[in-house]
Amino acid sequence: MRLGLFGGTFDPIHLGHLILAEKCREACRLDRVWFVVAGAPPHKPGDRTTVAHRLEMARIAVAGHPAFEVSEIEANRPGPHYSVETLEAVHAERPNDDLFFLIGADSLADLPYWREPARIAQLATVVVVNRPGIDLTAETSLPDFGPEAKPLVSVTIPPIGIASHDLRQSRADGRSIRYQVPRGVEAYIEAQGLYQRRATPQQ
Numbered sequence: 001m002r003l004g005l006f007g008g009t010f011d012p013i014h015l016g017h018l019i020l021a022e023k024c025r026e027a028c029r030l031d032r033v034w035f036v037v038a039g040a041p042p043h044k045p046g047d048r049t050t051v052a053h054r055l056e057m058a059r060i061a062v063a064g065h066p067a068f069e070v071s072e073i074e075a076n077r078p079g080p081h082y083s084v085e086t087l088e089a090v091h092a093e094r095p096n097d098d099l100f101f102l103i104g105a106d107s108l109a110d111l112p113y114w115r116e117p118a119r120i121a122q123l124a125t126v127v128v129v130n131r132p133g134i135d136l137t138a139e140t141s142l143p144d145f146g147p148e149a150k151p152l153v154s155v156t157i158p159p160i161g162i163a164s165h166d167l168r169q170s171r172a173d174g175r176s177i178r179y180q181v182p183r184g185v186e187a188y189i190e191a192q193g194l195y196q197r198r199a200t201p202q203q
């Protein structure tokens with residue numbers, strides 16, 4: 001099958017992620033898209049919302065989509081998690097599947113500095129999606145991973161100016177995040193009290 005892997009910290013998952021995945025599913029005729037929730041992203045150390053919360057929000061967000069599912073492949077392994085290792089593991093388990101690795105334009109800019117980027121581009125077709133503020137038209141912004149690499153695919157979506165860090169900041173400031181995350185995710189965030197500013201301890 002044609003299997004899309006979409007990795008992210010998803011802290012929290014938002015409509016930008018969902019629109020990216022849906023547009024890639026359609027453009028690349030993917031049978032399934034796995035939302036691979038990063039347990040311990042190599043580049044984002046420090047305090048994170050627990051992986052249990054991030055998995056649950058992702059599950060709420062994809063519920064009801066027949067082709068979307070949440071993968072615990074990284075969440076359940078001790079980190080840090082490198083995408084090349086995740087792709088190697090999926091390839092070893094499903095050697096006949098055609099793998100697609102979905103990323104936003106900001107991640108593509110970082111990809112050359114990831115662990116074994118050329119191997120990533122051999123194991124999967126890298127599918128890059130535009131993101132506001134990142135210029136993909138410059139020749140230099142498209143990395144070349146050598147002759148063994150599968151050609152990069154570019155998918156254009158309506159630019160979505162939503163980012164998880166803005167949502168976390170909005171919550172901390174007491175501002176609304178409605179319509180930027182699915183309603184069920186918003187309700188979960190409220191019920192669990194996520195991203196609220198901690199009361200500063202009295203001196």
Ligand SMILES: Nc1ncnc2c1ncn2[C@@H]1O[C@H](COP(=O)(O)OP(=O)(O)OP(=O)(O)O)[C@@H](O)[C@H]1O
Binds near residue numbers: 007161162
């Ligand atoms: N609005 C968006 N448009 C296009 N791609 C996006 C968008 N938001 C996230 N992505 C892509 O989704 C993947 C996972 O993103 P991630 O979970 O880090 O969300 P984020 O919004 O970038 O988070 P943060 O603001 O905390 O860095 C990355 O490849 C990223 O480029």
Ligand SMILES: O=C(O)c1ccc[n+]([C@@H]2O[C@H](COP(=O)([O-])O)[C@@H](O)[C@H]2O)c1
Binds near residue numbers: 007081084113115
């Ligand atoms: O493998 C790496 O070296 C690597 C370095 C940075 C990011 N990644 C992956 O890229 C995906 C998107 O990361 P992020 O921070 O935008 O959520 C997520 O699956 C990360 O695990 C992977």
